[in-house]
Amino acid sequence: MPSRQEDLLDAAIGVLGNQGVRALTHRAVDAAAGVPLGSAANYFKTRDALISAVVERFAxxxxxxWQAIAGFVRPSDPGELAGALSAYVIRALGPDRAMTIARYGLFIEAALRPALQEHLATSAAELRRWATQWLRAIGSTDPERECTAVMDYLDGLILHQLAFPGPPDDLAAAIDRTVRSLVTTGRTAP
Known part of the structure; x- marks a missing residue:
């Protein structure tokens, strides 16, 4: 069960993902969490402290x-990997849209405030380790380099889809084509 502080931070992530970084205030977090005014300020004395804690909770x-995904995703070829990544992207743009928007808002904050980068970078490195393992499992000849290409492509695709949504049916096909073009394996294509 989440603590009161975690509930406040989860509410803050919701504010960030649904209203943007400019709306992230102590008052907005209190309202989103359904707690008395001043509750968030009791835990996070300044807006900077709130944002720093949000970054940690988000990570x-x-x-x-991603641990949950890594626990059941075991791709054996580029097509299966593309399918798993497509499911992730569709979820990121649908049910997890607010979390996804919060991610990009925090990326912008980290670009402006380098002190925030450590937690986000640590989390991203862990995600890339899992993706590198998936690429290695499907026979990638250069899993580290290809992981960077695939993950950067997905980040760009998701950001583009958030700003300029296209038909979701096209996403899976585009991801499949891109994964197959970016990933070289020692296996013959199916």
Whole structure:
């Protein structure tokens, strides 16, 4: 069961993902969490402290989500990997849209405030380790380099789809084509 502080941070992630970084205030977090005014300020004395704590909580939640995915995704070829990544992208743009928007808002904050980068970078490195393992499992000849290409492509695709949504049916085909073009394996194509 989440602590009161975690509930406040989860509410803050919701504010960030649904209203943007400018709306992230102590008052907005209190309202979103359904707690008395001043509750968030009791835990996070300044807005900077709130944002720093949000980054940490976001990284925890992001890692937990990817750990769940890594626990059941076991691709054996580029097509299966593309299918798993397509499911992730569709979820990121649908049910997890607020979390996804929060991610990009935090990326912008980290670009402006380098002190925030450590938690996000640690989380991203862990995600890339899992993706590198998937690429290695499907026979990639250069899993580290190809992981960077695939993950950067997905980040760009998701950001583009958030800003300029296209038909979701096209996403899976585009991801499949891109994964197959970016990933070289020692296996023959199916």
């Amino acid at each position: 925890e939640r992001d890692r937990a989500g």
